Amino acid sequence: MKTTLNYSYYPGCSLHASASEYDLSTRELFKALNIGLTEVPDWFCCGATPAHNVDELLSLSLCAKNLELAGTVEGDLAVACAACFSRLKTTQHVLTENDVKRTQVEKAIDAPVKLDGKVKHLLEILAKDLGLERLAAAVNKPLAGLKVACYYGCLLTRPTDVPNLDCVEAPTIMERVVEAAGAETVAWTHRLECCGANFTLSRPGVVIQLTNAILDSAKAAGADCIMVGCPLCHGNLDIRQKEIEGVYKTNYNMPVFYLTQLVGLAAGLSAEKLGLGAMIVNPMPLLKEKGLL
Amino acid sequence: MSRIGVFICHCGENISRTVDVERVAQEVGRLPGVAFSTDYKYMCSDPGQNLLKKAIQEQQLSHVVVAACSPRMHEKTFRKAVEAAGLNPFLCEMANIREHCSWVHENREEATIKAIEIVGMMVERVKKNRILPTITVPVTKRSLVIGGGIAGIQAALDIADCGHEVILVEREPSIGGHMAQLSETFPTLDCSQCIMTPKMVDVANHPKIKLYTYSEIEKVEGYIGNFQVTIKKRARSVDEDKCTGCGVCMTKCPQKKIPNKFDRNIGMRTAIYVPFPQAVPNTPVIDRDNCTWFKTGKCGVCQKVCGPGAVDFEQQDTLIVEAIGAIVVATGFDLYSISEKPKGSPIKGYGEFGHGKIPDVIDGMTFERLASASGPTGGKILRPSDGREPKQIVFIQCIGSRAREKGISYCSKVCCMYTAKHTMLYHHKVPGGQAYVFFMDARTPGKGYDEFWRRSIEEEEAVYIRGMVSRLYQKGDKIVVMGSDIAVGVQVEIEADMVVLATAIQPRKGADLLAQKLGISYDKYNFYSEAHAKLRPVECATAGIYLAGACQGPKDIPETVSQASAAAAKVMTLFSKDQLEREPIVARVRETGCVGCFACKKVCAYGAVEEKEIRDRQGNLIKTVAYVNPGVCGGCGTCQATCPSKSVELDGYTDEQIVAMIEAL
Numbered sequence: 001m002k003t004t005l006n007y008s009y010y011p012g013c014s015l016h017a018s019a020s021e022y023d024l025s026t027r028e029l030f031k032a033l034n035i036g037l038t039e040v041p042d043w044f045c046c047g048a049t050p051a052h053n054v055d056e057l058l059s060l061s062l063c064a065k066n067l068e069l070a071g072t073v074e075g076d077l078a079v080a081c082a083a084c085f086s087r088l089k090t091t092q093h094v095l096t097e098n099d100v101k102r103t104q105v106e107k108a109i110d111a112p113v114k115l116d117g118k119v120k121h122l123l124e125i126l127a128k129d130l131g132l133e134r135l136a137a138a139v140n141k142p143l144a145g146l147k148v149a150c151y152y153g154c155l156l157t158r159p160t161d162v163p164n165l166d167c168v169e170a171p172t173i174m175e176r177v178v179e180a181a182g183a184e185t186v187a188w189t190h191r192l193e194c195c196g197a198n199f200t201l202s203r204p205g206v207v208i209q210l211t212n213a214i215l216d217s218a219k220a221a222g223a224d225c226i227m228v229g230c231p232l233c234h235g236n237l238d239i240r241q242k243e244i245e246g247v248y249k250t251n252y253n254m255p256v257f258y259l260t261q262l263v264g265l266a267a268g269l270s271a272e273k274l275g276l277g278a279m280i281v282n283p284m285p286l287l288k289e290k291g292l293l
Numbered sequence: 294m295s296r297i298g299v300f301i302c303h304c305g306e307n308i309s310r311t312v313d314v315e316r317v318a319q320e321v322g323r324l325p326g327v328a329f330s331t332d333y334k335y336m337c338s339d340p341g342q343n344l345l346k347k348a349i350q351e352q353q354l355s356h357v358v359v360a361a362c363s364p365r366m367h368e369k370t371f372r373k374a375v376e377a378a379g380l381n382p383f384l385c386e387m388a389n390i391r392e393h394c395s396w397v398h399e400n401r402e403e404a405t406i407k408a409i410e411i412v413g414m415m416v417e418r419v420k421k422n423r424i425l426p427t428i429t430v431p432v433t434k435r436s437l438v439i440g441g442g443i444a445g446i447q448a449a450l451d452i453a454d455c456g457h458e459v460i461l462v463e464r465e466p467s468i469g470g471h472m473a474q475l476s477e478t479f480p481t482l483d484c485s486q487c488i489m490t491p492k493m494v495d496v497a498n499h500p501k502i503k504l505y506t507y508s509e510i511e512k513v514e515g516y517i518g519n520f521q522v523t524i525k526k527r528a529r530s531v532d533e534d535k536c537t538g539c540g541v542c543m544t545k546c547p548q549k550k551i552p553n554k555f556d557r558n559i560g561m562r563t564a565i566y567v568p569f570p571q572a573v574p575n576t577p578v579i580d581r582d583n584c585t586w587f588k589t590g591k592c593g594v595c596q597k598v599c600g601p602g603a604v605d606f607e608q609q610d611t612l613i614v615e616a617i618g619a620i621v622v623a624t625g626f627d628l629y630s631i632s633e634k635p636k637g638s639p640i641k642g643y644g645e646f647g648h649g650k651i652p653d654v655i656d657g658m659t660f661e662r663l664a665s666a667s668g669p670t671g672g673k674i675l676r677p678s679d680g681r682e683p684k685q686i687v688f689i690q691c692i693g694s695r696a697r698e699k700g701i702s703y704c705s706k707v708c709c710m711y712t713a714k715h716t717m718l719y720h721h722k723v724p725g726g727q728a729y730v731f732f733m734d735a736r737t738p739g740k741g742y743d744e745f746w747r748r749s750i751e752e753e754e755a756v757y758i759r760g761m762v763s764r765l766y767q768k769g770d771k772i773v774v775m776g777s778d779i780a781v782g783v784q785v786e787i788e789a790d791m792v793v794l795a796t797a798i799q800p801r802k803g804a805d806l807l808a809q810k811l812g813i814s815y816d817k818y819n820f821y822s823e824a825h826a827k828l829r830p831v832e833c834a835t836a837g838i839y840l841a842g843a844c845q846g847p848k849d850i851p852e853t854v855s856q857a858s859a860a861a862a863k864v865m866t867l868f869s870k871d872q873l874e875r876e877p878i879v880a881r882v883r884e885t886g887c888v889g890c891f892a893c894k895k896v897c898a899y900g901a902v903e904e905k906e907i908r909d910r911q912g913n914l915i916k917t918v919a920y921v922n923p924g925v926c927g928g929c930g931t932c933q934a935t936c937p938s939k940s941v942e943l944d945g946y947t948d949e950q951i952v953a954m955i956e957a958l
Binding site: 161 | 633643644645648698764766767768773
């Protein structure tokens with residue numbers, strides 16, 4: 001396969017910390033698929049979920065500055081985290097539509113705003129730019145027999161008025177990607193419900209309740225594991241799982257993979273390269289049982 | 294020499310606040326040709342008009358300029374006054390010194406100078422005005438009503454009872470429309486069939502009504518009083534004159550499992566069918582897509598059993614041309630569905646409700662069929678999936694309506710009331726059952742409506758939850774309804790046996806295509822547009838075409854019936870005269886200059902330009918020129934602007950008049 005695709009890469013804060021395995025698996029998978037990734041120099045926080053609730057100008061300016069930095073690297077901007085993706089897209093949308101806000105932001109960042117670059121989530125790159133056929137062709141260890149519950153959470157397809165990567169209420173892009181990798185997907189009810197996100201610190205009770213409903217629904221649908229594209233969702237579903245099992249006196253034992261980890265497995269990458277050891281709910285027994293290691 | 298009278302209006306203070314009206318009257322009085330000029334506080338009032346009439350007679354005025362508001366407001370008023378004083382009304386012009394001057398300026402000096410110039414222009418223009426005779430066109434006293442729902446039925450009966458012929462065209466095999474599908478009607482709970490079917494029979498028996506069912510409008514030509522309408526009568530495959538309506542064909546038809554659209558596809562019908570037992574006409578139609586004979590060439594059982602020999606497989610679609618004087622459009626509505634929409638559609642579906650794939654999530658009209666005594670369940674509320682009686686039922690309002698994110702921002706108007714009715718019907722039919730309603734606001738502006746809604750809560754035990762539903766999903770044999778109760782500020786989850794969605798009212802599919810055939814305007818949703826939202830609510834901007842019912846916007850039955858009777862009254866007003874008078878502001882062709890390029894014909898939006906042959910005395914063709922039919926011409930002036938040889942002129946707006954106005958500046 002010849003290298004035709006090159007992207008600038010915005011990992012976001014989580015991928016340099018709690019979700020380092022998402023970062024690792026993204027880099028390894030793209031290397032395996034011959035897709036170029038160049039990290040945006042000197043990038044910083046996008047403001048994520050708190051900033052825009054506190055100060056809109058601040059949140060827009062943070063993203064505008066990051067977009068400006070991204071413009072210094074060749075290629076569309078690849079984003080892994082759902083929250084970063086949502087914020088960067090929203091900023092582009094708001095600043096395109098609203099001249100007053102654009103002027104304010106330009107004053108704040110002391111530079112003209114660049115809105116012509118495309119912001120793409122990894123899913124879009126795999127499903128559309130690379131294409132499902134080429135993705136399927138790169139699979140040498142199909143995830144045969146693995147039943148995956150694709151979990152979108154809130155931010156991958158939202159807000160509704162921002163042009164997005166898939167249908168807001170009935171998206172299929174995750175299913176299409178992981179099916180191209182040879183897995184089965186399950187039809188389940190909670191793939192778009194909120195996990196509680198960053199309330200995990202301030203209102204853990206709420207998060208435990210919401211996340212339990214998601215795990216319960218995935219299990220009821222017969223899923224072996226959950227696939228996510230957001231570090232925050234991952235945190236709640238994976239890290240809190242043991243605690244939830246205790247609260248609700250149940251047993252899920254449901255590994256939670258990043259999409260790059262599952263697609264990476266199918267592309268023949270090793271468990272070390274995909275950071276599978278960093279997962280709290282140990283996926284090894286499941287992968288061994290399915291003959292995927 | 295013209296003796297022009299100029300009358301400057303103060304419009305209370307609307308004009309005189311900014312414009313020095315006395316100075317305008319003085320200055321304009323000095324213009325050549327002006328014989329009289331004065332100002333008055335309210336020119337449009339009775340004393341104002343008398344002042345104008347008196348001046349015309351005493352001063353022997355030849356032309357009149359009234360400097361006041363926009364001609365859209367009062368041109369008719371002043372022309373009538375001028376006519377009453379014995380002058381041709383088209384020798385009166387209005388100078389707009391209100392909207393074009395006093396309302397938009399602040400500086401009194403500048404506004405006054407501008408007003409003088411505006412009046413001066415109109416003085417020069419009116420000098421060139423010609424006497425225009427009123428145009429009369431004959432009226433065919435016969436009307437077409439499109440759509441045989443309650444709106445079309447009411448309009449047809451009213452017009453026919455007045456003694457005029459009516460052609461009623463209905464697309465479906467039977468008249469009745471949506472009202473025939475309803476179970477009971479708010480706010481009195483009388484049975485819809487009981488009040489509807491007698492009217493349907495009246496239509497069928499009325500000597501002045503000619504009914505075309507299973508028919509559609511193919512083409513509309515002509516203009517007010519003189520339409521030619523081509524109707525396509527689809528092949529019914531049953532001879533209406535021979536059929537006695539005995540129904541043997543239907544009992545013998547082997548195709549018995551075709552979902553009946555009338556029953557919202559819950560009940561089944563045969564391939565030769567009437568949509569419901571009380572259909573009018575009671576003549577079956579063969580659904581050729583599902584008939585064994587038409588699919589395989591074998592069977593023909595219906596033909597064999599038909600005593601009178603009415604079944605005719607060879608029948609063809611026929612085209613019928615009718616001469617019509619006025620048209621009432623009453624095409625009604627379709628219901629929004631939550632199913633997935635094509636990519637790029639401005640209207641979106643409800644993916645969060647499973648795009649309509651959960652069997653026991655139904656819409657309001659399906660609930661009507663379940664509740665109807667003549668419906669597929671005989672009036673029992675049963676789940677489509679397993680035929681069980683739902684013990685917990687959730688009604689959700691505003692589905693598609695008031696949902697900008699789904700592409701529809703309007704309120705569908707009837708859902709609050711019919712949902713309240715549904716909770717009552719449910720409470721009566723399912724003892725021990727519990728109904729919940731998710732709603733945004735209860736909109737009950739109608740006689741007895743709010744009382745009815747309160748009754749559903751206070752006496753019929755419906756639990757109303759203010760808030761919307763974010764998701765529906767199937768869990769076992771239950772449907773989980775996830776919503777919010779914003780009064781309490783909590784998330785709620787209800788495990789329901791059945792969910793009923795109050796889906797939005799949309800115009801009929803293809804409403805835009807019919808509008809294009811009729812030449813009437815429609816809004817972005819394809820609802821037909823009335824000529825004026827308040828003062829001309831049943832007339833189209835296109836003369837001779839009137840609107841009734843939900844094709845113009847969501848409406849309940851009382852409102853639809855009122856509008857239908859109003860449209861009928863408008864038709865009867867038109868038919869009260871033998872000749873129709875119209876404004877003579879029409880285009881005329883100067884035949885000597887016309888080279889017959891017909892550029893005017895191409896741009897005419899009204900289809901008013903015809904080809905006219907000019908022959909010498911021996912009958913040899915000299916040339917073909919354009920002719921503008923004054924009955925059809927809309928007076929827009931597009932042909933005048935287009936004509937390369939300057940051979941078309943719009944009466945009242947000639948080039949000479951416009952140039953005179955410019956030169957006066």
